[in-house]
Structure formats: C-alpha cells, structure tokens
Amino acid sequence: MKRTGVFVCHCGINIAGTVDVKKVTQELSKHPGVVHSEDYVYMCSDPGQNLIMESIKENKLDKVVVACCSPTLHESTFRKAAKEAGINEFQCEIANIREQCRWVHKDKDEATKKAIKLTQATVEKVRQDESLEPIGVSVTKRALVVGGGISGIQSALDLANSGFEVILVEREPSIGGHMIQLSETFPTLDCSQCILTPKMVEVSKHPNIKLMTYSEVQEISGYVGNFKVKILKKPTYVDPDACTLCDECTKVCPVLVPNEFEMGLTGRRAIYIPFPQAIPATYTLDVKSCPGLLPIACGKCADVCEPNAIDFDMKPEIVEEEVGAIIVATGYDLYDKKNMGEYGYGKYADVLDGLQFERLLSPSGPTMGKVLRPSDHKEPKEVVFIQCAGSRDPELHCPYCSKICCMYTAKHAMLYKHHVPDGQPYIFYIDIRSGGKDYEEFVQRAVEEDGVLYIRGKVSKLFEENGKIKIWAVDTLAGKDIEINADMVVLATAIRPSEGSEELAKKLKLALDKDGFLSEAHPKLRPVESVSAGMFLAGAAQAPKDIPEAVAQASGASAKAISILSQERLFHSPTVSKVNPNLCTGCGMCVEVCPYDALALKDGKAEVNEVLCEGCGTCSATCLRGAIEVKNFSALQIHEMIGASVGG
C-alpha cells in the first residue's frame, strides 16, 4: 500500500507569484499513487504543519511530499512533523519549487509546468524510500589535540577543565609554539612569556591532560566518537624524571648546530633544552646532530650526567590511544626565506625575518633584549621593515594577506624605538590593515608617539654597500624614488601552514584550501569544524590569525568537541550504502574508490561499515553490476525521477 500525500506551499507569493499552486495541486492529485493533495499559504507555519499531520492520520498516508522551499530550510521541519504524525521521517521528501523554480523563472506557465515536474519527480522518489532509523554509536569521552602552540594549549585546557581527558601531542621537545618565541604582543605589549608560561605549566600539571611532546600522529582510523590513533613517541634519550636540569651535558657536548628556538641567531648543542622555561622541563638529545649514540663515538654527555638520566638505548615507541574527537592546531611557519632572494635573505646577515627580530627584542633572546646587528653586534640606527614580504603577491609568492604582519610590524618598529630611542624605523607597506580591538589606535601610536615613518610602496631592490644595506624603493604616494641606507632590514614574511600539515591532513582525511591551510566545513557558519565529522580546527592551521583570534577559535573548537564528547550516543545519517550480496562479485572496485574506507571485502562480498559510510554514492556509480546503492538514492529511484523530469 502506497498512499502518498502532496502538500504544496504558496510561501505567500514567494511561490504563488509565478507558480500556479492550485494547478500544481490539481495535477499532482492525478499522479499515480497520490491519494491526497492540498495547498496552503504557509506550510511551514504551525497551522500548515498541523494540516499535514492531520492529513497523514485522516488519509492514512504513508508517504509525504511537500513542495516548498529548499530542503536545506525545512526538510527537518516537515520530517519532524511526519514523524510526529506516526510515519517514518524518511518517508517525507521535499520538492524545491521556490529557489529552483519560482524565484528563477518569469513565465508563469513554464514555471508551473516545471513545478509540476519537480513535484512529480519527488513523488517518484518518495514512493521507493525505505524507512530508516538513525545509526547510533557509543562515544569515547576523550579528545586528541594535535599541536601544542597557544591554540592547542587553549583547546586542551578548555577540554580538560570541562572534565574530559585530553591527549596533547606536540612534535617539538616543548609546547609553546611560536607564541613562546615572541617578545611582547600587540596591542597591549604584554610580555608573551609572562602570559603563556602559566598556561604551559597548567597543561603539564593538569590531571586530565596527557602531554606527549616530541611525538607525532602516525595513523588515524575510526570515525566520529570513536577514533583510534597511533602516536609515534620519538626517543629523547633523556629520562625526564631523572634529569635534574643541571646543564652539565651541554657543557661537554662538542656539537654546535643552529638553534631553532632562536631562529638560527645562535647555536645549540646536540643535547639541549629548547629554552629555559620549556615544558616538559627536560633535555632532548637530537639524534640527527649527535655524532653517534654509541658511547664509543662520543658519549661525553652520559659520562658527566650524575643522575644517569641519559639512556642511549631508548627506542621509538608507538602509543595507541582511543578518542572521540580531534582538534587540529598545527599552526604556521614563516614563508621559506629562500624564496625571498630579491630581498637578499640569506645573503646579508642583517636581513632578518619577523621571528628573528622578536628574538632580538626578547629579554631572554640571544642578545638579552638588545637590538644588535647579527653581523657586527652594533646597534642599528636605521631599520627598514618591509611588509607583505611574500604576501599579496599572486605572481611570485602567496596571493593572500597574512593578516598579522601589519600589526606586528607596527609593534616591531615601536619596540625598536623603545630600545634605540635615537634610531629611525621605516615601514614599507601596501595597505595598513589594522582591524581589531585597539589595533588602529596602536598603529597611530606607533606613528605619533614613536615617530615610525610609514612609506607606501614596495622595495624594488636591496644590496650591501659600505657596511650598510642600500634600499631602492618607490614612495607611491609621493611618486618619488627613495633610497635609504639601512643598518638592518626586517621582512614581514608571509604566514604558511606549518610544515607537514599537508601530510597530516592526508592522514586525517582533512581538506586543504588552495593555499594549503586546513579547510573549514563552511566558511561562515561552520568555521571551526573540519570537513571530517568529529575533527575540529583551531588557530593558524586554518588561516593566518593573531593570538586573540587563535584563542577564540581554540575555545570554539573545544566547545564543538565537547558537544560530541558529552553525548552518550551519537547518531549518524542512515542514508548509507547497502550491498546486494546476490549481485556482488567481490571485485573490490567499490572498496578502492571509497573515500572513507567504509567498504571491505568479507567472504568474497563487499561489506559496508555503516558508521564510516557518509553516503556519497561513489561506490554505486563504480559498481559494474549495480550491486551497491545508497539507501533512498537507488538507481531505480533516480531513473523514475529522470522519467518524471523529462516527461510531458
């Protein structure tokens, strides 16, 4: 028994304006299987929904088609109403005669004809819809946070403070990310270390946080609510519990390599602590620069280590964890300076990038907070800051705006002036983008109080001459060529997704945007959700961001994760693939094309993991024998819809 009811909405005049609603209703009443058809001025209103519910009961309907606006608006409304009236919610379908018909056509006759076809096609679809129940799965109430910068730290703390266990994975020996490298932060000039280190300590002491530094996510399987993660714990060769931070080991280590934390401005030993406030507070033996783990090769550090904390036999370890939600906060790197040959990077020691300048400004940096030229350790009296070094340059570099550089360059120039009161900072800019609370005032302060000279224009060339860096540029507002003999140049290089984020995105099945940042599920309405259910994005991994924005997104991502972790069971759309074992030959083509690894061969037949399946239907189009179909999107249904769409 198939008793279909059709309900046509006027939507005021939004549908009735060009579509003859009465005619649609009348035509549909003649359609095979339709036992009732009715129109109403606002079907989504309370009386409209009541009308549908009454009719389902009265006419013993088992199928319902509502011809109205786009299903994105009211499919769930009408499905709920249908369910309330006693039929399965998947027995209700929407024919979109507003956005896809009335609003785009002028001719009433044509629009009415098309509305009839659209509704008839939907009647054909609903006729063969199966009754389905959402698929329920249990939830593992723990979360994984990837990346221990400010975003990852904030996310982890929010989750942990809400009572959920968190595993925080960081690939470097310490958490803190780039923020811990900064000197002071705009626009308040808070000391970055002072505001971040308490949070880092909180992470290390929190009973709900399992901190895994020097570790990387290796493999992820499972689905929202139930992920299985394999984490590679790289050996540090130092037992953190035994290490007393006496620093004797670095005194004997013969190796000197560039110090990453100081952006290469100083060196570090093969055994090192990234910075004194590192969390966890312990040393790491960098096996890549160590002359050999065999004590016979060197082993000096182990000889002097009184507590015997150094263990050359430590091995990489794979740790398996189960989590319900994942937050990806892998942060950013600066645009590779090698690409900025035009600005002499790498050629001239006194051309720095923004993070190097931060280290010069930092009281804990290589110069103890004195701004000195790396080449001769003299105080630079004229410093040129170049904004958009690699940003907003679609021809040669990155097309996008890196967003934070205008602000940090203003801060750099201001702080430089505070350090060198008789110095002169110049800033070359394209535009000054200072949107944000107190940001514009900050830039004005740099100009008015600290005498920062802003010059609109780009630097065309810079080269060394007589111990200075000569800069040729154009002031595009004055229309004049400019020449500056600078002592130091600081490039505001573009923000790039952190190295390895593409690889991680592949492992997690996350999408990347055209610039390589992680894609959000919707640019406006779902900005912290990734395209994969149960995985969320925080911080600069998604797009260039300043600290307040990164922190806000991190808290948003945690809240989203909590909305999953706080459920007892999760429900998944039941419109998933279904295999007809009588037709399946076990060729495995569907298994190969499935983007979600939701298919596997079992006893020579394809089998669907309904929890993993997202219902895209790629398998159904691939199967040569029509043995696999998405429920309620069967080939038969589509063929009938085609017939109704073309016919007449």
Place this chain on the structure above:
Amino acid sequence: MSDQFEPKIVAFLCKWCSSAGSDLAGVSRMKYPPNVVPITVMCSGSVSPLYILSAFKRGADGVLVSGCHPGDCHYIKGNYYARRRIALVKKILEFIGLEPQRLQMSWISAAEGSKYTETIKDFVQELKPLGPQTRLRRGK
C-alpha cells in the same frame, strides 16, 4: 525551427555545492530559462553513466552533471571520479553517434549562483542548434 525548439535538460547537482549554488541563484532572484529540471544527488561522483544514458533514453536533449570545484568535494574526491567518468561517457556518446556536447560537466560552488545561471543559459543556447535528441530517445 530551432527558434521554437526548447531543449529539455536534466541536471544532476551535488547536494553540497551545485544544488546549494542553484539555491543561491534563487535567493538572489537570478533568472535562467526553465528548460532545466534539477535532480539533487549526494555527490557528482554518484552519477552513474547509466543515469546519463537513461536521461537521454527518456528524451532529454541535454544532461548536466555539476559538482564541487576540484579539491573542494564534500566527499574528498567524488568529483574527480565524476570528471573521469564524464570524459568516458562523452566518448561513448560520440561512438554511438550522439553529439558529446549534449553532456556537460561543471564545477559550481555553493557561492556561485551566478555561475549556475550562466551555465544553464549557455547550455540552452548550445543545445538549440543541435535540435531535439532522437538518437537514444525511446519510442518517439
């Protein structure tokens, strides 16, 4: 003759991008000819060659398959499968003597209401000189 001829088009739109794009065309009150009847599918990658042939068999003069832009597929890579499949079906059409330009594929994002509108307008104009499709049409 070709002036009066109004081609019938079946458009398979993916739910996430192209169908949403066609909704946006509506919300923005853009206008395009009513020759097209859309069928929303989950993903352009789910459009089987049989659907396309079925549409021609039932009398469609043109078939449009529209998905998310390359790299933007809601289902990661369904649109790439669709692209390969459409290229093959076009060859089949040519082989059986049907103008391959009767089958089109487009990338229309949820933000591209105007692109959907233009795609439909252009497709109708391109189909008009071809006249009715009779090669695969059943019966008539």
